[in-house]
Amino acid sequence: MFxxxxxxxxxxxxxxxxVFAASVALHVAWITNLLVHRSETVWNWFLLDPDLGPISGMxxxxxxxxxxxxxxxxxxxxxxxxxxxxxxxxWFFIASIVMxxxxxxxxxxxxxxx
Amino acid sequence: xxxxxxxxxxxxxxxxxxxxxxLFGSAFTLSFLISKKVKVVRALEAILVIILFLxxxxxxxxxxxxxxxxxxxxxxxxLSELLSTHRWLLFQLPIILTLMSxxxxxxxxxxxxxxxxxxxxxxxxxxxAVSFASMLMIAFESLI
Numbered sequence: 001m002f003x004x005x006x007x008x009x010x011x012x013x014x015x016x017x018x019v020f021a022a023s024v025a026l027h028v029a030w031i032t033n034l035l036v037h038r039s040e041t042v043w044n045w046f047l048l049d050p051d052l053g054p055i056s057g058m059x060x061x062x063x064x065x066x067x068x069x070x071x072x073x074x075x076x077x078x079x080x081x082x083x084x085x086x087x088x089x090x091w092f093f094i095a096s097i098v099m100x101x102x103x104x105x106x107x108x109x110x111x112x113x114x
Numbered sequence: 115x116x117x118x119x120x121x122x123x124x125x126x127x128x129x130x131x132x133x134x135x136x137l138f139g140s141a142f143t144l145s146f147l148i149s150k151k152v153k154v155v156r157a158l159e160a161i162l163v164i165i166l167f168l169x170x171x172x173x174x175x176x177x178x179x180x181x182x183x184x185x186x187x188x189x190x191x192x193l194s195e196l197l198s199t200h201r202w203l204l205f206q207l208p209i210i211l212t213l214m215s216x217x218x219x220x221x222x223x224x225x226x227x228x229x230x231x232x233x234x235x236x237x238x239x240x241x242x243a244v245s246f247a248s249m250l251m252i253a254f255e256s257l258i
Contacts, residue, residue, distance in 0.1 A: 010231075011221050018217035019237050022210050029206050052177055055202055059173070062206050066213065086233045093237060097207075097244055104203040 013077035020089050021070035023096040028065045030103040032058050037109055127175045134168040135253060137161050138208070138246040145242045148235055152224045162216045169209050201255050207248045211241035 035042040036054045046057025077085070103109060141161045147154045215238045222231055226238075 010225055015218045015221040015234050018214045018221075019234070022214035022241070025210050026207070029203070029210075033203055049177075056177065059177075059206065062210065066210055070217075083230070090233045090237055094240065097240070100207065104200060106200050 012082045013074050016082045016089055017070050017074035019093050020073045021066050023093045024069045025062050025066040026096040026100040029062045030100045034109050127172050130168045130172040134165050135249050137165045138249050141242050142246045145239045159219050162212055166212050201252050204248045204252055208245035211245045215241045
């Protein structure tokens with residue numbers, strides 16, 4: 001009976017926040033990987049489990065980043081018009097995938113002069 | 115007897131990875147039908163949930179096994195570098211992108227076919243395609 005009175009609502013803020021969170025998480029992942037290979041101190045920061053090495057900390061940090069950014073950006077976009085941000089977030093997402101794929105190539109992150 | 119021997123050879127992580135790869139293939143095909151058939155969205159959601167569990171299962175088994183005697187008896191000092199290879203870095207990509215696609219599909223459901231959802235449709239299709247490609251890359255790198 002009430003179906004015709006209400007329009008199904010889409011929580012676009014959650015969708016846009018998830019795309020943004022995935023983009024940020026990918027950027028954090030490649031930057032972390034680069035730092036882990038460059039600095040002994042950072043390597044030790046990510047050593048949650050000595051048997052596993054820094055990969056344990058890197059996976060944990062990527063997942064935590066995704067959920068934290070998802071919640072924070074959802075709170076920021078909640079109740080606002082997201083239509084202006086759609087394209088910008090989408091291209092940021094594409095850029096983050098490209099950056100991740102390029103920067104995680106072994107000969108790129110292990111490159112050093114001299 | 116032979117089947118028992120075959121079962122001993124089969125690696126659990128390999129089975130989970132293979133399952134995820136096959137399901138990504140079907141998700142990749144279905145993703146092109148999102149804008150045409152609404153029913154596809156539900157199927158895609160179900161497939162992505164299964165994929166996510168398979169991927170997380172593979173990670174847990176691999177990392178859980180690393181702390182076990184199979185690794186600690188050997189050269190576990192080299193394990194960090196072994197796990198930090200390109201394959202394990204790439205493995206983060208399908209996990210994050212599948213999570214993202216699931217959230218978008220759960221939020222939009224049948225309304226993903228609407229014209230204003232074009233950007234989100236593109237994001238879901240891109241993420242499934244990139245995840246499938248990265249899984250194939252991991253599989254090919256494993257063969258080398």
